[in-house]
Each structure stands twice: as structure tokens, then as C-alpha cells.
Amino acid sequence: xxxxxxxxxxxLGHGRRHGFKLNDFEMINYCEYKxxxxxxxxxxxxxxxxxCSLIDYVVPKFNKKKCLNNYEVTTEFKINKLFLQKIKxxxxxxxxxxxxxxxxxxxxxxxxxxxxxxxxxxxYPILL
Numbered sequence: 766x767x768x769x770x771x772x773x774x775x776x777l778g779h780g781r782r783h784g785f786k787l788n789d790f791e792m793i794n795y796c797e798y799k800x801x802x803x804x805x806x807x808x809x810x811x812x813x814x815x816x817c818s819l820i821d822y823v824v825p826k827f828n829k830k831k832c833l834n835n836y837e838v839t840t841e842f843k844i845n846k847l848f849l850q851k852i853k854x855x856x857x858x859x860x861x862x863x864x865x866x867x868x869x870x871x872x873x874x875x876x877x878x879x880x881x882x883x884x885x886x887x888x889y890p891i892l893l
Contacts, residue, residue: 766798766823773805774819780808783816795819807833809844845870 766774779786784794799822806820820832845867853863 766801766803772803773807774803774823775807775809776819777809780810780812781816782812782814782818785810785819795822798823804828805832809833809847811844 776785780792783796784792786792795816795818798819801823802825803823804825805828806818806824808819812818820829824832849863849867852866853860
């Protein structure tokens with residue numbers, strides 16, 4: 766963040782409006798970087814409505830509209846919807862193909878959750 770060479774920041778992960786989650790125990794608060802300056806910030810993680818975003822701290826006023834609007838509560842569903850809209854725009858995918866892509870995405874997520882649950886059931890007796 767303190768490097769003058771880096772002008773654009775993309776944050777994809779877990780967090781809140783005022784910080785980014787590094788792991789289960791550590792959170793970086795964006796106010797720690799209020800002395801930095803960046804041209805663009807794309808803050809794509811869950812946001813609550815409290816605190817200031819990284820955009821508020823490091824992006825000049827005239828560039829803030831180019832950054833991801835994170836002034837509302839952002840959830841995983843909204844992030845997925847945003848990705849699908851971008852894919853549709855870039856690839857010029859029609860609505861029905863988009864529905865199929867989204868359905869496959871949901872299927873993959875559910876499959877992953879089911880596999881994790883099955884592995885848990887399989888290895889839980891061993892761990893006891």
C-alpha cells in the first residue's frame with residue numbers, strides 16, 4: 766500500500782467496509798492507510814454500513830466515481846450477481862445462457878459443500 770509504484774488496488778476476499786480479513790484472527794483496518802494515495806480501488810468483499818472504505822481514505826475525490834460503489838451493504842449474493850453481469854457484458858451472453866451459468870455455479874458450490882460434509886462424516890470418527 767505504501768509503494769508509489771502501485772496506483773490501483775483490487776481487493777477480493779472477506780472483510781467489512783472498514784477492513785479486510787487476512788485470516789480467522791487478523792483484520793486490517795483501512796484507516797491505517799489514510800496517508801497513502803491511489804488512483805483506483807476495487808473493494809470487492811462483503812461490506813456492512815459502518816466505517817469508511819479504503820476508497821474514502823486513499824482515492825482522490827475526482828476518481829471516487831470510477832471505483833466500485835461500496836456505500837451499501839454488500840453480500841455474497843450481490844458479488845455473484847456483479848460477476849455474472851460483468852461476464853454477460855464482456856462475453857455478450859444472452860439471458861438464458863447466463864441463467865445456465867449461474868445454475869452451474871450454484872451446483873458447484875453446493876457440490877463442494879456436500880463433499881466437505883461427507884468428508885467430515887467419514888473422518889470425524891477417526892479424529893475422536
